Every structure is written in C-alpha cells, then in structure tokens.
Amino acid sequence: MRTSIGLLAAALCMTSSAFAADLVVDEPAAVVTAATYDWNGFYAGINGGYGAGSGDQEITFDALGYLDDDFVAVDISGGFIGGTAGFNVQQDNLVFGIEGDLAWANITGFTNPDGSPSNDGYETTIKALGTLRGRVGFASDALLIYGTAGLAAGSVDVTNGDLTDNEFTPGRTADATVTAVGYVVGAGVELGVAENLSLKAEYNYINLGSTDFVAPSDEVLADEEGNVTVSAHLVKVGLNYSF
Numbered sequence: 001m002r003t004s005i006g007l008l009a010a011a012l013c014m015t016s017s018a019f020a021a022d023l024v025v026d027e028p029a030a031v032v033t034a035a036t037y038d039w040n041g042f043y044a045g046i047n048g049g050y051g052a053g054s055g056d057q058e059i060t061f062d063a064l065g066y067l068d069d070d071f072v073a074v075d076i077s078g079g080f081i082g083g084t085a086g087f088n089v090q091q092d093n094l095v096f097g098i099e100g101d102l103a104w105a106n107i108t109g110f111t112n113p114d115g116s117p118s119n120d121g122y123e124t125t126i127k128a129l130g131t132l133r134g135r136v137g138f139a140s141d142a143l144l145i146y147g148t149a150g151l152a153a154g155s156v157d158v159t160n161g162d163l164t165d166n167e168f169t170p171g172r173t174a175d176a177t178v179t180a181v182g183y184v185v186g187a188g189v190e191l192g193v194a195e196n197l198s199l200k201a202e203y204n205y206i207n208l209g210s211t212d213f214v215a216p217s218d219e220v221l222a223d224e225e226g227n228v229t230v231s232a233h234l235v236k237v238g239l240n241y242s243f
Contacts, residue, residue: 037142037192039090045240047200048081051107053232055124057160058210061225063174063217069113072160074124076109076232084238086135095144097135105129105154107232117166121159124228127177128155131184131204142192152184152206158213158228174215174224180208186234196242204234 055076059069082103089096108125130153137146161173188202208230215224 037139039088039095039139039144039192039242041242042085042087043198043240043242044083044085045238046082047084047101047103047202047236047238048079049234049236050077050079051105051126051232051234052077053107053206053230055109055126055156055158056229057122057124057158057226058229059160059224059226061223063224069120069122072111072113072122074109074111074122076107076124076126076230078105078107078126080105080107080126080129080234080236082129084240086240088135090139093139095135095137095139095146097137098133099135099148100130100132102130103128112163112166117163119163121161121163121166121168123157123159123168124230125157125159126154126230126232127157129206130154131206133184133186137190142198144190144192144198145188146190147185147187148202148204149185150183151181152208153179153181154206154208154230156180156208156211156228156230158215158226160215160224160226161217172217174217176213176215176224178211178213178228180211180228180230182206182208182230190240198240198242200238200240202236202238204236205231206234207231 055074058071080103084101086099105126110123133148133150135148137144159175162169184206186204190200192198210229212227
C-alpha cells in the first residue's frame with residue numbers, strides 16, 4: 001500500500017513539472033536597429049586640392065612680330081581652394097543631388113620652347129574655377145559613393161611675348177584674361193563623421209575646350225590673337241555641414 005502511494009506521488013510530481021515547463025514561454029531576442037545616416041537636405045562646405053593638365057596656346061595673328069611658334073604646348077599645375085553648396089534627396093540607398101562650387105586657383109605653367117632666356121615665353125594660368133554638377137550615389141549608412149558630371153567654367157590668363165633673362169619684357173608682352181566654358185566628370189566618396197558633418201574626397205576631370213583670346217600689347221597698334229585650350233585633372237578634399 002505504501003509502495004503504491006509512493007509511486008502515485010512520484011507520478012503526480014513528474015506531471016506537475018512537465019505542465020510547468022509547458023507554461024514557460026521563450027521571449028524573442030531584442031532586435032537592435034542600426035542608426036541610418038540621413039543624407040537629405042541642403043549642405044555647404046569648403047574644399048581644396050591640386051590640379052594638373054595643359055593650357056596649350058595657338059597664335060593666329062602675331063601682332064608682336066617676333067613670336068617664333070604658332071602652337072605651343074603648356075603644362076599647368078597648382079592648387080585651389082574654395083566653397084561648396086548643394087542639395088541631396090535620398091531614396092532608400094540611392095542619393096540624388098546637385099552641387100556647385102567656386103574656387104580661387106593658381107594652376108599655372110610657363111614654357112620657353114627655344115630654351116633661351118632671351119627668346120619667347122608662353123604662360124597659361126587658371127585663376128578661378130567653378131562647376132555646377134549633378135550627383136548620383138549609393139549610400140551605406142554614413143558612407144556615400146557617387147559619380148558626378150556637369151558644367152565647368154574658368155577664368156584663364158594667357159601671356160606670351162619676348163623674354164629678357166627668362167622674364168617677360170615690358171612693352172614686348174601680350175596678356176589677356178578669358179572665360180572658358182566646358183564640362184566636368186568625376187567620382188567621389190563621402191563619409192558622415194557626425195550628425196551634420198561629412199568629409200569627402202573627389203576626383204574631377206575638367207575640359208574647358210578652346211577659347212579665343214585677343215591680347216593687347218603696349219608696343220604695337222594691333223592686338224595679338226589666338227586661342228587657348230585648357231584641361232586638367234583635379235583631386236580635392238572637403239568638409240561639408242548639412243542643415
């Protein structure tokens with residue numbers, strides 16, 4: 001009898017334990033959602049960098065009368081610094097935008113084809129540079145990789161003339177400043193480092209085409225005439241603040 005009662009009690013304990021175990025409900029693991037960087041809206045910033053390319057000159061009318069070369073290849077290089085402003089619209093991982101920038105520049109080059117310090121010299125300088133571009137990119141949280149293309153314009157100074165000790169001779173030098181217009185293409189990467197701050201690195205190729213110039217000279221009544229063909233590769237870094 002005692003044995004039967006013991007077996008019954010053990011069975012009841014086992015049944016109660018199994019029933020209690022069935023009542024335990026596993027709680028789902030908490031889902032942690034990573035914060036997504038917001039690329040929408042207006043932004044402005046600063047940028048600067050280095051450029052190198054060519055500013056070739058072609059002389060179509062030699063008013064000075066002593067330039068020996070009709071066409072001269074001029075290599076140019078130098079730095080630039082300026083400001084940027086733009087607007088982005090983000091749709092999921094895609095970012096569409098428009099951006100403009102304007103920079104002071106000193107991308108310049110001088111050549112003396114004959115190698116003589118008292119012969120002819122040619123100099124081309126990009127003094128200012130601006131672009132207006134569209135941007136299309138892919139965003140992965142705070143990282144944006146994008147391509148860009150649009151219009152480019154530059155203020156280009158053209159100087160040529162007779163040399164004295166490898167310096168342009170006053171009264172025997174023609175000088176003109178023209179506005180050259182062309183296109184720009186490039187690509188870049190931008191990284192959000194704070195809620196409203198981002199750093200970027202960008203490559204641009206600009207082609208300002210061929211622009212006619214008329215360069216007055218103090219020594220002759222007629223003006224020097226020609227054209228300058230400008231293109232350059234630019235590498236820049238920048239800091240943007242979004243609003």
